[in-house]
Structures are given as C-alpha cells and as structure tokens.
Amino acid sequence: MQKKFDDILSEKYNIKFNDESLLDEAFTQASYVNEHPDQDLKFYERLEFLGDAVYQLVVSDYIFIRHPEMPQGRLTRLRAAMVNRHSFSRFARECQFNEFIRLGKGEEKAGARNRDSLLCDIFESFIGAVYLDQGIETVKHFCNMVIFPKLDQGWFDEFFDHKTELQEAIQINGPVKIEYKLLDENGPDNDRQFKVAVYVDDQELGVGEGQSKKNAEQVAAKGALNRLGIKDQKLQ
Amino acid sequence: MQKKFDDILSEKYNIKFNDESLLDEAFTQASYVNEHPDQDLKFYERLEFLGDAVYQLVVSDYIFIRHPEMPQGRLTRLRAAMVNRHSFSRFARECQFNEFIRLGKGEEKAGARNRDSLLCDIFESFIGAVYLDQGIETVKHFCNMVIFPKLDQGWFDEFFDHKTELQEAIQINGPVKIEYKLLDENGPDNDRQFKVAVYVDDQELGVGEGQSKKNAEQVAAKGALNRLGIKDQKLQ
Numbered sequence: 001m002q003k004k005f006d007d008i009l010s011e012k013y014n015i016k017f018n019d020e021s022l023l024d025e026a027f028t029q030a031s032y033v034n035e036h037p038d039q040d041l042k043f044y045e046r047l048e049f050l051g052d053a054v055y056q057l058v059v060s061d062y063i064f065i066r067h068p069e070m071p072q073g074r075l076t077r078l079r080a081a082m083v084n085r086h087s088f089s090r091f092a093r094e095c096q097f098n099e100f101i102r103l104g105k106g107e108e109k110a111g112a113r114n115r116d117s118l119l120c121d122i123f124e125s126f127i128g129a130v131y132l133d134q135g136i137e138t139v140k141h142f143c144n145m146v147i148f149p150k151l152d153q154g155w156f157d158e159f160f161d162h163k164t165e166l167q168e169a170i171q172i173n174g175p176v177k178i179e180y181k182l183l184d185e186n187g188p189d190n191d192r193q194f195k196v197a198v199y200v201d202d203q204e205l206g207v208g209e210g211q212s213k214k215n216a217e218q219v220a221a222k223g224a225l226n227r228l229g230i231k232d233q234k235l236q
Numbered sequence: 237m238q239k240k241f242d243d244i245l246s247e248k249y250n251i252k253f254n255d256e257s258l259l260d261e262a263f264t265q266a267s268y269v270n271e272h273p274d275q276d277l278k279f280y281e282r283l284e285f286l287g288d289a290v291y292q293l294v295v296s297d298y299i300f301i302r303h304p305e306m307p308q309g310r311l312t313r314l315r316a317a318m319v320n321r322h323s324f325s326r327f328a329r330e331c332q333f334n335e336f337i338r339l340g341k342g343e344e345k346a347g348a349r350n351r352d353s354l355l356c357d358i359f360e361s362f363i364g365a366v367y368l369d370q371g372i373e374t375v376k377h378f379c380n381m382v383i384f385p386k387l388d389q390g391w392f393d394e395f396f397d398h399k400t401e402l403q404e405a406i407q408i409n410g411p412v413k414i415e416y417k418l419l420d421e422n423g424p425d426n427d428r429q430f431k432v433a434v435y436v437d438d439q440e441l442g443v444g445e446g447q448s449k450k451n452a453e454q455v456a457a458k459g460a461l462n463r464l465g466i467k468d469q470k471l472q
Contacts, residue, residue, distance in 0.1 A: 060289035
C-alpha cells in the first residue's frame, strides 16, 4: 500500500498493519488483478464477505450495550439503518479510501473510483482486513472514531422510519390515536413544500416540513419522538 | 438456571457461566415473564438479536479460513446454508435446549416447547449469552464442537444448490455443455422415484435418485462435484 495511505491510517486512526498485503488486497479491484497477471495479486471480494459480518457484529454489540432497555424490534431496525450500504460509501469517502483503490485502466476511465457501489465494497473489505490483521477490538476502535459519532449527528435518520418508531413507542400500553394533518402546501410544482403536524390523542406533538407529504410526516414524527424524550433512547 | 443444565454445559461443552442470569434470560420466553411480574425477569429476544450477528461472524470467519481460495459468491452461499434457521432448531434439540426453556402455562399447553421457531430463537439467544459472558472465543469453541463437524456430515446439503455449484465450478474457464437426462422413472404415483444422470460435454459424471426430477438432479450434481474433487473445496 502507498506510504501516504499508511500515514493516514496511522495518524488519523492509530492503525498500523502487520501484514500490508491484506491492505493491498482490500483495495484492489479484479480489473487491476487482470491487468497484472504476472504479479500474484488478490482482489477485495473475499475480504468484503468477511468485513460484512464483522461490521454487523460490531454495530449489534454497540447498540445492544448502549441501549440496555431497547426491545429487539427497535434494535433490529436501528441496526438495519446503520448497516446501510448507502452510508458505507460516505464513510469510505470521508476516510479518503477512493484515492487508494487499485483499478484497471478501463474501470478508471469509466469513473469507477467514485462509484458508490465500489466504495461500499471497499469499506467492507477494509473492515475485513483490519479484523484479520488486528482483531475485532481494532475494528471497534475504528467504528468508535468514524461511525458511531454519526449516530448523534443524524446520519442514519433518513433510513429510519420515525412514524413506525412513534407508533410503537406510544402504543406500548395499548392503542392511542395518531393522526397526521396537512397544515400547508405551497411553492411551484417543481419545488413544492408540505407542512404536516402529528397529533397524538388530539394533542399536537410535532410539526414537519418536506418536499413530499411523506417526508414531512417523517420529520413531524421525529419531532414528536424528541419531544417525548424517545430520541434519547433510540439514537443516543 | 437449573443445575442439570449447568452440568450439561459444563460436561459436554466445557462452558461455565460467570453470570447465570444471562443464561436465565436466554432461556426465558415473554409468556413466562408475564406470569411472574413480581420477579425482575428478562426474556430472550435481545440476546437473540445479538446472537444472530455473533453466529453470522463465527461462521463467516470459519469458512473464510477453511477455504482460502473460495470466491465470494460461493462463500456467501455456503454461509447462507449454514446460517439457516431450520438447522438452528435441530442444534437446539441436540443440545437439549428444549428441556430448559421457561414458558408461560398457556404456551406450554400449546406445545411451544417443541416448536421449531422457538427453538431457533433460543439457539441464537444462547449464542448471544455465551458471547456476552465468555467472549467470542467460547462461541467459536462451541461451534467447533456442535456445528462445524456437521458440514462434513452433510447437514447443510439440503440448503445448498449443487447444480449451481457444478455449473460455476466447471464453467470457470469458459462455457461447457451440462445436460441432465432422465434415465428412469418408476413406482406408484404417491411414491414415484426418478433417476437422473448429469453429462458434462457428453461425459456422464454423476447419477442421482430422488422423489422428484429436481431432487434427483441435485443428487447427480453433488455426485459430479465429488467426482471432480470439488466437494473438498466446498465443504471440507
């Protein structure tokens, strides 16, 4: 692996690989291997397979400990929001992984280096390489630095169904009436804004705006969860 | 937890819990908690959530190391065959877990104790409890004793698509003709037997029998994989 990337890993994340070839493997696409048949290279896919399971456990462990009273259903939904391939490509970019992927010339020309799907894969293969080289504690350390703080920054909110959350949270002791009402709708057709309020047993608990009624309802439900103090239990 | 179960865990699997309450939680269904509101009991579902991810990683790690050349796609299919809830209930019965579940009276009467779906859950919650109390190495030790030997005994074969395996294995260097031919069909309508052969580039490589053409083809493909020495790479 290039020295610059070693420096980034070491300085930003305090990770120093024992077996550099694992890091090479994690960042090498099949197209590069095919173009260098004389070198004995491996591509990232097997490490991606392993990293997927490692990341899933590290996230599960973290939210299990952080939320000692959260029921299984909500844990499962929170995990699904965090183990989301759309987020992986954002993590990969933040860690500058895109700069160090080894691609074949055709893939490079086609712009694969900044393709979300490739960055997702590389995020997982990196996790797999760290696990093999350093063990699961170092993966936890990396996630504590890079991933978990984003819970509080609302990164995973878009994958979270706040309406279902709200419904389950307040109906835990029996049925309660929940209504979403459209308060306002304005703007031109191509930039329409909707404003929605959520009422729980006829009491307004949250208001939300969005570019669709559905989005506005989600924002309103999130507001109600915050107001009820449920956000603390869910994401903090 | 009952002393008898502690003895089984200790004698058969060399596992001794530090925190017995985790073991209690792993084996307690919500119906039992509801019937004992005076006791501060927890039911198994959160541990099941955690155990699911732990087991997935332990299996992934095991097959990744065991098959250093197996491509990602086959690793993924092998994992899916092993992380199969139908198998979990069989493991749970083998370990006598069914005898020690704590159920409410209604559930007991309804026969929940031997219900596959409950046994699956309990298998996962047990894995979660072992992980929390003892760490992942003890889960690996348990799987090495109880689960992984079953790979060689063919337990997961029924979840494995041998036809796809065969096709991928022999077409790795380009297209090859694979044909399945019905050799024989006999027996009464309610107990029909089919005999099928698989031909690879017109050479017969395997014969299989089954109660449907599809089953007979799978058995024939498995025979061809064995004959080609591919079984070693896949399951051993």
